[in-house]
Amino acid sequence: MIATRRPLPLKRVPPGVWVAAFWSTLILVRALQRPDELQRLLRYDGNIEDAPLLVTAIVTSLGTLLLFRAPLAAVSVALAGAVFSLGMPVRETPFVLFLLADAAVCHTAATRSRRVSTLAAVLPVGVLAGYTLWRLAQGYFFNLAVPATLASTVVIAWLIGNTVHQNRAHAQTVRTQATQQAITAERLRIARELHDMVAHNIGIITIQAGIGSRVMDTQPTETRKALDAIEATGRETLADLRRMLGALRRSDQESAPLDPPPGLAALDQLVGKNAAAGVRVALRWEGDRRDLPSDVDLAAFRIVQEAVTNVVRHSGIRDCTVTVAYECDELAVDIVDLGCGGTPTGSGFGLAGMRERVSLLHGEFSAGPRPEGGFRIAARLPLPRPMAAGR
Incomplete structure (x- = not known):
């Protein structure tokens, strides 16, 4: 039997666990520096100073956990976090979370089928379109260049991921052809x-x-x-x-045949x-x-x-x-x-x-x-x- 090397214990830990541990440590350190903030954090009311940090921590941890198994769910979590953080005092938070959704789209386009990656790209564009129409229907006129720019980031992320996917597919095809040629020879x-x-x-x-x-x-x-x-x-x-x-049955690790060819x-x-x-x-x-x-x-x-x-x-x-x-x-x-x-x-x-x-x-x-x-x-x-x- 061929012995298989078991991965190291730390390598078996999902990436989302590491991200959650990082954010938990960061929030705990900040809370210990201000004990009153810890109590407000536990009974979250949406007005605490560290609310954007907390939302970002939850979104990134959950999104990373879902990214490798359910990429569409990871994109949805990032978008939900971006929408949820629109009313928070740190105005950059929605944009950061939307860029996290772009990263999930790029990863999905690089690792999944064309149908799944297209659906992953449609989700953020649809959220942007819906938010823009809702704002316009409410009578809030704003710069349409902002949602257009965010939509372009989705397209760019999808194109980058799709290029990586095509390069990998081409490399796999070349390796397969080379292997078949070597076998035939x-x-x-x-x-x-x-x-x-x-x-x-x-x-x-x-x-x-x-x-x-x-x-x-x-x-x-x-x-x-x-x-x-x-x-x-x-x-x-x-x-x-x-x-x-x-000679045919001899593995690569064993020595070559001692008899020289005629x-x-x-x-x-x-x-x-x-x-x-x-x-x-x-x-x-x-x-x-x-x-x-x-x-x-x-x-x-x-x-x-x-x-x-x-x-x-x-x-x-x-x-x-x-x-x-x-x-x-x-x-x-x-x-x-x-x-x-x-x-x-x-x-x-x-x-x-x-x-x-x-x-x-x-x-x-x-x-x-x-x-x-x-x-x-x-x-x-x-x-x-x-x-x-x-x-």
Whole structure:
């Protein structure tokens, strides 16, 4: 089981509790400085000096408690406090509480759906409109710029919150797309590795099984050799599969696999394995052999492995020539056979996997029948500049 870290006790306290504690401490300190004010505060009559402070404390504490669970209620509480404080001696109190309602609108637009945030913005604008009409109906003419300015603050708060909401949604979409692309790339990489690893070994097993079945009655020694080769190749395939499955099951915290991926150094072993199966591979090395980046080394080996597998499956012969050329700024791999040729249809995964490997390394790949007969696969893999310069 995965142990989950429990939050610290102080982090579990709702923000509204902290706000209430702050205001309670402030009011208590002021009341202790003037004991007579404490008695008037307890029997609140609306005329005490600290009435605006008390209303602000109640509104902010209750609004903060409601903001994260019921944002519309938080906006309503702030508006109710602003309306209630209109007749108080501190004339700035209604404006402060209305700005608190704006802050609640901004938070709602940033964290909730468009429908909820729009309704949260409509509430203060509706209160302003209703208050303005009531004042005008009572015959009190005042500067209409004040409610218009307050309404504009609501619009600005909503726009800011909506922008934050859109930015978060866009960032989440980008992260989701990046994750899906990474998953797809990893899935294709695993598919290429499984295809190149299993298909070649299964091809060798098939050839050995065919040889064994033909000479079973006449050449028991050759049959035994074919069965031994089938057993060895099968064990190697199972070991490779276990190694790959182990890497897939390994968590990020665990160490990486100790077995290095195959590279061009394993070509001699590949040639020997195919020779035992009756496939003759002429291996040529050109240029100065040197260490290669692991991705280039693995790609070159898999290309040769898959090309030899295709020779066995499709060419009609069991001879091919593999040329590996170390050039100044790239590695060239060329596989040629003199079989029946044919046109690559792209219906299989072999050529597609080779093309993907070369494309990921920004190289060049070609595959097709030769004019003089046979089939040719060629890949040119660029080398990094430090690798290309160091010879």
